[in-house]
Amino acid sequence: MKKRFKITPVLLILLLTFFTVSCKDKNAGKDYDFKFADLQNMRFIFSSGVGAWRTTLDILPDGTFCGFFSDSDMGDAEADYPNGTEYVCDFNGNFTLLEKIVDYEYLLVCEFITQEGTPGEEAIIDGVRTITSAPYGMEIDESNRFILYLPGKKTSEFPEGFLEGINPFFDFGWQDTINLYILYNTGSGNAFIYEKK
Numbered sequence: 154m155k156k157r158f159k160i161t162p163v164l165l166i167l168l169l170t171f172f173t174v175s176c177k178d179k180n181a182g183k184d185y186d187f188k189f190a191d192l193q194n195m196r197f198i199f200s201s202g203v204g205a206w207r208t209t210l211d212i213l214p215d216g217t218f219c220g221f222f223s224d225s226d227m228g229d230a231e232a233d234y235p236n237g238t239e240y241v242c243d244f245n246g247n248f249t250l251l252e253k254i255v256d257y258e259y260l261l262v263c264e265f266i267t268q269e270g271t272p273g274e275e276a277i278i279d280g281v282r283t284i285t286s287a288p289y290g291m292e293i294d295e296s297n298r299f300i301l302y303l304p305g306k307k308t309s310e311f312p313e314g315f316l317e318g319i320n321p322f323f324d325f326g327w328q329d330t331i332n333l334y335i336l337y338n339t340g341s342g343n344a345f346i347y348e349k350k
Contacts, residue, residue: 185253187303190214197336197345199290206240208290210336210345212248219245222289234282244268244288248299257306261299261336266291294340302335319344 192212200207206224213219222244227237246266254260270285277283307330308316319335336345 189216195347197347199345216248234277236280238282240284240286242286242288257303259301263297290343292341298339300337
């Protein structure tokens with residue numbers, strides 16, 4: 154006669170404890186105080202503040218994003234396009250949250266970027282010569298990595314000159330911490346900013 158294996162209450166408790174601890178260990182460090190949903194209804198902007206160019210970026214709760222680059226040159230006009238020239242790029246892609254570096258600082262990976270049209274394509278729309286461009290500011294290197302800085306990060310923890318260099322229209326000199334989100338592209342060295350209202 155075969156012996157049957159019995160799960161006693163004590164054994165059941167030990168098994169449950171083991172699996173609970175294992176799950177916690179497996180997800181250790183994943184209880185982040187940030188998620189992509191926190192960026193919903195925000196628009197990040199990369200621009201020098203000078204000229205008529207900017208790149209905008211909207212990040213969705215699942216990490217996907219869509220963006221638009223435009224640069225207008227009203228002086229570049231001809232009879233066929235009397236309203237000037239505009240360089241544009243519609244693009245989209247996906248971010249993955251890789252890890253928390255320190256408080257208020259997260260490492261993201263850009264899984265891919267795609268864009269509509271081919272750079273250099275031209276069309277005349279409503280008297281404007283429209284030229285397809287690349288997604289300026291979103292150029293990526295082999296690592297495809299971005300750093301997201303959250304409101305509350307100490308300004309003293311940034312490299313010297315970093316905050317002043319990303320946009321001359323933001324004055325950080327009097328603040329102990331930043332009051333905005335900064336998405337820094339480690340590949341291109343460009344930063345997208347969303348000011349917390």
